[in-house]
Amino acid sequence: MASDELIVALATPPGRGAIAVVRASGPDVSVLMAGLLGRTLPSRTAVLADFLAADGEAIDQGLALYFPAPRSYTGEEMLELQGHGGVAVANRLLARCVELGARPATPGEFTQRAFLNGKMDLAQAESVADLIEATSAEAARWALRSLRGDFSQTVKALAQELVEFRVLVEGSMDFPEEGIDFMGAARAEERLGNLRHRLNRLHDSARQGAMLREGVRVVLAGRPNVGKSSLLNRLAEEEVAIVTEIPGTTRDLIRQHLQINGIPLHVVDTAGLRMTRDPVEQAGIDRARAAIATADLVLQVVDASAASVDRDAGEDLPAGLPRIRVENKLDLLGENPVAMIREGLPVVRLSAKTGAGLNLLKTAILQAVGWQAAGEGLFMARARHLAALRQAAESLEAAAGQWGRLELVAEELSSAHRALGRIVGEFTSDALLGEIFSHFCIGK
Numbered sequence: 001m002a003s004d005e006l007i008v009a010l011a012t013p014p015g016r017g018a019i020a021v022v023r024a025s026g027p028d029v030s031v032l033m034a035g036l037l038g039r040t041l042p043s044r045t046a047v048l049a050d051f052l053a054a055d056g057e058a059i060d061q062g063l064a065l066y067f068p069a070p071r072s073y074t075g076e077e078m079l080e081l082q083g084h085g086g087v088a089v090a091n092r093l094l095a096r097c098v099e100l101g102a103r104p105a106t107p108g109e110f111t112q113r114a115f116l117n118g119k120m121d122l123a124q125a126e127s128v129a130d131l132i133e134a135t136s137a138e139a140a141r142w143a144l145r146s147l148r149g150d151f152s153q154t155v156k157a158l159a160q161e162l163v164e165f166r167v168l169v170e171g172s173m174d175f176p177e178e179g180i181d182f183m184g185a186a187r188a189e190e191r192l193g194n195l196r197h198r199l200n201r202l203h204d205s206a207r208q209g210a211m212l213r214e215g216v217r218v219v220l221a222g223r224p225n226v227g228k229s230s231l232l233n234r235l236a237e238e239e240v241a242i243v244t245e246i247p248g249t250t251r252d253l254i255r256q257h258l259q260i261n262g263i264p265l266h267v268v269d270t271a272g273l274r275m276t277r278d279p280v281e282q283a284g285i286d287r288a289r290a291a292i293a294t295a296d297l298v299l300q301v302v303d304a305s306a307a308s309v310d311r312d313a314g315e316d317l318p319a320g321l322p323r324i325r326v327e328n329k330l331d332l333l334g335e336n337p338v339a340m341i342r343e344g345l346p347v348v349r350l351s352a353k354t355g356a357g358l359n360l361l362k363t364a365i366l367q368a369v370g371w372q373a374a375g376e377g378l379f380m381a382r383a384r385h386l387a388a389l390r391q392a393a394e395s396l397e398a399a400a401g402q403w404g405r406l407e408l409v410a411e412e413l414s415s416a417h418r419a420l421g422r423i424v425g426e427f428t429s430d431a432l433l434g435e436i437f438s439h440f441c442i443g444k
């Protein structure tokens, strides 16, 4: 599906730099070569050349590379010019390409063409952006694996099996007198169970990847003066929040990004929760409650040294919210830090002041958000992928045990298949593609 438009963009960051790369893709790359280089380049060979303006004067000297279709990133004819990095030179080169008939590319347009030309599927295209945006070695590693197609292949293999299973089920429907005995209800149930199991495992791995990509929202909550801000400073390893012995110190939400073992956390420190007549403090408490409501995990901080430790059990936090109870100020009790599960709730006893027990808390946080030390099966994934996997799982769940109604089973299998197809881009709308690629950088 070759596009009829020649596009051009700066592929390197704008500004001063050693080298600036300008890329063009589409038909008429030969026109660019003739106009800019005065000749046609050999394929896939770096050639030192002058990049020429309309009057024949050199704009720059650098390396030029020609990739004939379809063996290029986009699958189209491509020209790559590696000139000297600098705003003036890059802008003149771009302007010259436009003069010769190219138009500036929109964000992600090169990758979108790669997808449309079958060079990669949608999940792979998305991982291109994920790799570029990765801020930790972990995130980059898993994005690259998705880019290479590990995630897509697993999804496609599962989708393929769904199709095969559906064909079998539909085959049985053609012989109603034999019913599901055509393949044996027990075997069918077993096969469906196996598919459901694998889909769930895939969802788990993808959820881990999504965590790595999107980060985890952790909110510090508790009564005033229990040491929430002190704990934030400890976790951040810098004095981000003001700490005083006056209850009600923190008012606004204080956000800090940090990483534990490469997992990005968005930690929010909040105003201590209590009844107050002070309108400013009340506004802070309202914000605290709003932050708590949208948290992935709440660190419910209490003062272990205070007599009110039991009353501070956080009964006013919304039920069902994943949480860790952090019993702080352990130094005042002269006790050693410890992590445990008490009545089903993870508890970490530590001291924000001395830092003792901080590692226990970090481990507990990773556990609470469901992070399993990077196994081999992690997939870089997005919220959109998780939604599709969940939908597929729901369809398979609806199919289970319905062997008396094979048309329903077939329909659910087909809807699960469609959900998986959306991940790799087999069934996608232009609106979705526009949304995905608009978040890319220009030139990618």
Ligand SMILES: Nc1nc2c(ncn2[C@@H]2O[C@H](COP(=O)(O)OP(=O)(O)OP(=O)(O)O)[C@@H](O)[C@H]2O)c(=O)[nH]1
Binding pocket: 223, 224, 225, 226, 227, 228, 229, 230, 231, 242, 243, 244, 245, 246, 247, 248, 249, 250, 251, 270, 271, 272, 273, 328, 329, 330, 331, 332, 350, 351, 352, 353, 354
């Ligand atoms: N001994 C001891 N004191 C601590 C510890 N953590 C915090 N504190 C002290 O407790 C007081 C309150 O600490 P903050 O971190 O401001 O408490 P907070 O929960 O953020 O309080 P608000 O912002 O008012 O809600 C300060 O005087 C801290 O130095 C600890 O682990 N041990």
Ligand SMILES: [Mg+2]
Binding pocket: 228, 229, 230, 241, 242, 243, 249, 250, 269, 270, 271, 272
């Ligand atoms: Mg505070």
